[in-house]
Amino acid sequence: MAVYKRGYQRYEGPRTGTWDRLMVLPRFSWGQLMSQRLVIAVLIGAAFWPLLCGIFIYIANHIELLAGFGQGFQKFLAVDGSFFKTFMIVQSTFAIGLAAMTGPGLIAPDLTNNALPLYFSRPMSRWEYVLARMIVLAGMLSAITWIPGLLIFGMQVGMAGSDWFSKYWNLGLAVFLGFAMLVILASLVALASSAWVKWRVVAGALVLGFFFVLAGAAQMMNSIFRDSAGSLLNPLYLLGRLWAAMMGIDSPDESEPGLWACASALIGFCALMIVVLERKLRPVEVVK
Amino acid sequence: MSNEIIFTEVSKFYGEVLGVNRVSLRVPPGITSLVGPNGSGKTTLMNLMCGLIHADQGTISVRGISPRNPEQLMRQTGYCTQFDAAPRGYTGYQFVSAALLLHGYSPAEADERTWRAIDRVNLREAAPRKVAGYSKGMRQRIRLAQSIAHEPDVLILDEPLNGLDPLVRAETIALFREFAARGKHVILSSHVLQEVDVISDQVILIANGSIIAEGQIHNVREEMTEHPSQFLIRCPDAAKVAALLFAEDHITEVRLHADRQGLLVLTRSRERFSELLNQIVLGGQNIESIVQADANVDSLYEYLIGGGR
Amino acid sequence: MTKLWANQVLTIARLEVRKAFLSKRGLWVYLLALFPAVLFFGHGIDTQWKRKQWSQQVTSRSLVESVQIGERAADVRLKLGKPLRDFEYRRRRDGNDESRRMMEYFDGQRRYQFHFVDDLLKDKSDQALASLEEDTQVFSGMFQYFYLRLAIFFGCLGIFMNLFRGEMLDKTLHFWFLAPVRREVLLVGKYLAGLVASAIIFGGGTMLAFFAMLWALDPADVQAYWQGPGMGHLFWYTASAMLGCVGYGSVFLAAGLLLRNPIVPASMILLWESINGFLPAILQKLSILYYLQSLCPLPPPVDKNMPAVLRLILAPAEPAPAVWAVLGLLGVTALVLWVASQAVRRLEINYSTE
Numbered sequence: 049m050a051v052y053k054r055g056y057q058r059y060e061g062p063r064t065g066t067w068d069r070l071m072v073l074p075r076f077s078w079g080q081l082m083s084q085r086l087v088i089a090v091l092i093g094a095a096f097w098p099l100l101c102g103i104f105i106y107i108a109n110h111i112e113l114l115a116g117f118g119q120g121f122q123k124f125l126a127v128d129g130s131f132f133k134t135f136m137i138v139q140s141t142f143a144i145g146l147a148a149m150t151g152p153g154l155i156a157p158d159l160t161n162n163a164l165p166l167y168f169s170r171p172m173s174r175w176e177y178v179l180a181r182m183i184v185l186a187g188m189l190s191a192i193t194w195i196p197g198l199l200i201f202g203m204q205v206g207m208a209g210s211d212w213f214s215k216y217w218n219l220g221l222a223v224f225l226g227f228a229m230l231v232i233l234a235s236l237v238a239l240a241s242s243a244w245v246k247w248r249v250v251a252g253a254l255v256l257g258f259f260f261v262l263a264g265a266a267q268m269m270n271s272i273f274r275d276s277a278g279s280l281l282n283p284l285y286l287l288g289r290l291w292a293a294m295m296g297i298d299s300p301d302e303s304e305p306g307l308w309a310c311a312s313a314l315i316g317f318c319a320l321m322i323v324v325l326e327r328k329l330r331p332v333e334v335v336k
Numbered sequence: 337m338s339n340e341i342i343f344t345e346v347s348k349f350y351g352e353v354l355g356v357n358r359v360s361l362r363v364p365p366g367i368t369s370l371v372g373p374n375g376s377g378k379t380t381l382m383n384l385m386c387g388l389i390h391a392d393q394g395t396i397s398v399r400g401i402s403p404r405n406p407e408q409l410m411r412q413t414g415y416c417t418q419f420d421a422a423p424r425g426y427t428g429y430q431f432v433s434a435a436l437l438l439h440g441y442s443p444a445e446a447d448e449r450t451w452r453a454i455d456r457v458n459l460r461e462a463a464p465r466k467v468a469g470y471s472k473g474m475r476q477r478i479r480l481a482q483s484i485a486h487e488p489d490v491l492i493l494d495e496p497l498n499g500l501d502p503l504v505r506a507e508t509i510a511l512f513r514e515f516a517a518r519g520k521h522v523i524l525s526s527h528v529l530q531e532v533d534v535i536s537d538q539v540i541l542i543a544n545g546s547i548i549a550e551g552q553i554h555n556v557r558e559e560m561t562e563h564p565s566q567f568l569i570r571c572p573d574a575a576k577v578a579a580l581l582f583a584e585d586h587i588t589e590v591r592l593h594a595d596r597q598g599l600l601v602l603t604r605s606r607e608r609f610s611e612l613l614n615q616i617v618l619g620g621q622n623i624e625s626i627v628q629a630d631a632n633v634d635s636l637y638e639y640l641i642g643g644g645r
Numbered sequence: 646m647t648k649l650w651a652n653q654v655l656t657i658a659r660l661e662v663r664k665a666f667l668s669k670r671g672l673w674v675y676l677l678a679l680f681p682a683v684l685f686f687g688h689g690i691d692t693q694w695k696r697k698q699w700s701q702q703v704t705s706r707s708l709v710e711s712v713q714i715g716e717r718a719a720d721v722r723l724k725l726g727k728p729l730r731d732f733e734y735r736r737r738r739d740g741n742d743e744s745r746r747m748m749e750y751f752d753g754q755r756r757y758q759f760h761f762v763d764d765l766l767k768d769k770s771d772q773a774l775a776s777l778e779e780d781t782q783v784f785s786g787m788f789q790y791f792y793l794r795l796a797i798f799f800g801c802l803g804i805f806m807n808l809f810r811g812e813m814l815d816k817t818l819h820f821w822f823l824a825p826v827r828r829e830v831l832l833v834g835k836y837l838a839g840l841v842a843s844a845i846i847f848g849g850g851t852m853l854a855f856f857a858m859l860w861a862l863d864p865a866d867v868q869a870y871w872q873g874p875g876m877g878h879l880f881w882y883t884a885s886a887m888l889g890c891v892g893y894g895s896v897f898l899a900a901g902l903l904l905r906n907p908i909v910p911a912s913m914i915l916l917w918e919s920i921n922g923f924l925p926a927i928l929q930k931l932s933i934l935y936y937l938q939s940l941c942p943l944p945p946p947v948d949k950n951m952p953a954v955l956r957l958i959l960a961p962a963e964p965a966p967a968v969w970a971v972l973g974l975l976g977v978t979a980l981v982l983w984v985a986s987q988a989v990r991r992l993e994i995n996y997s998t999e
Binding site: 350383386387388389390406407408409410411415417419420421422423424425431434435437438439440 | 649652653656657660664667668812815816817819820822823824825826827828991993994995996
């Protein structure tokens, strides 16, 4: 007897919302990632630098504790743009490492094991899939970047008072926007690497290679051409310049690229990663 | 040198998961089928035979050669694995010829053998195309071609009939028979029990990593005395024959066919049943045919692995 | 038997080398290897173009050198005439806004830059448009900081890891294990394939970059260089690149066999090589890079942008003699390959765990 004759009724009840459906992927991914000891170790390791910075801020705002030290040393304890830029540089190293560890496992296994048709045969588009995967990385990287960054900024504001805030309010915005740029770039690079090479292990190397090999290549280009235009190939340099500009501490040489060039290059990198994802995330691979 | 494949107390663990447990086997030449449910250890046994994995305990000898010696072993062995992939970028032709070059054949001889093997599986037209673009059945056939190209003495095939259409299936079975007729080993695993029944000389039943039974099908069946043998009898006066059968204590069940001209008889003793039938015939009853209903792999599988019925 | 093994090694190498050379996925290795050559070639074109453009506006050297620190921008311009480039910009330093200006002049051989702060000359610099001495220094820096540490390192990582670990991931390694080939012979064959591919790619890349460096320079200088140390430099740079493939190749081949995730040891090796210059001399010798750099004809230039603190603690060890460097590398390679051969004999095909 056909099933319908037994009274099969199509489900007419409330359906799960789009965002709830989208968040299924991140929830499972987060659960898997948080069960890995190495990931937990990196997250814990990434907490030490903000902790040290917090201690630094406390001491800087309680200068009476250092009454015995000279004025030179007390001047060293300035909480300003340079302080937050240094904070961001150290945390970004952890962030890139974490992206290299966790990103490749998000798309590569789906491609290797032919799981994409399973996803795309559900009401989920390719870009929703990419967005869901990016949310995984954005969540993990946010936990070690702008969240602790804003926490220590808030700590400084609380201790230093409104005078300090009125002078340095832009630093909080710079921390948030600067880390947002890093999170977006690192996430796109990790996902594109994962989609490009399909092997998790190699994708991780590719993420590290993107940041560090390009830095070397940029340096090489600068030395060969006796110029600084090669720096536009160095994503770490681009981020550093934009962060410094947002914090008001940018002081480039005349030969160094301008801020618009840096921003355009960064956007170009992001666009390239999106193109890679668009080309590689296909449910069916045609072999000729 | 022995011409058997011998397993002696072989065990293999995958971490804490048991692959095979204290398996001892002697496999003579001919077509031998490995039968068992998924995860029972069939592929493990085959991989152990070919040296793709190593036993944690026990010894294996394939016609006198250890699987730890691939240089000698793989000259006489061909393995058609379950793994679907070919080295990246290889065409069907390259997939077969590369293996032959590694055997040490000259390029000319490798070429000739390659085309011969490809022709045997009817893939000549597809041979210049990449294996990655083949259908499932074509991949199965090209793997088969690769495993037979060097005319091995031992042919091991992991579910070789998967994905093959009926015509190709029949041709493949004919190929196995041809190999076995030349005194070679053909060891295959399959879930298509009717075909296993038809083509196999002997069967090995395996479940949960242990050998349940091995040998020729009817010999295995004879040893299973706890399961009454089933016979189908065709006779005009089925009711009368049934009454005569019921009088014997070794007859456990008699079922009359709907047309009243056939019986299904279950008996605990084949010898006494045979004598009884003789007496019934000599007594004047007409018996048209007698067929054993459960001397097949399907029944063995049900009795030994499926819980019996 | 040895003849059979040799034939099998060559067969395996032939089968695999095609994959290593022609795989689309290997394109990035070519990019890494040829990037310096492209840059030097581009620099050559840039130099020739600049020479052509600037020769139309030459200022005499004596005039240029007569400009003193502290002179006003307008006076300098009056003295020297219209510059090649003249741009102004503002810069903030220590909370103060500064007005800055830079003017460029060319005397036919050298480019001069004058830097003005608040209209007064604060700094002047000059640089040869094309200088063999400078370019060979730049090449040395490029080769030792980029080519050896990054290009060959990552290139070999990609090529050699693909040989076994890649086949495991592709589920095709059983193809080789089901051939009548000793596992050790298989290892040597695959290593040879990777080595041939990487040595040709990176050795060729080195030679191309070297020639690209020289092509736009003054022919007389180049002639003198070839007749002098040039041939030797080219030989040792190429040898260093190829030996780098020998050393790193064996390490990554073994890592791919021994570990499911060889990126972890690769990262550790990369970190070790990066901090190598800051370690005690005895520890510096525990590094493939140390021996490769010992073979380089010129020492690498110190990074001008390196913080002073780091420059203080940077203490490169005395380079090893070339013979020892080569023998040491080959010895380490043989040892690593022996370890890899033990691993490949024990290797089992179990794709489900990948």
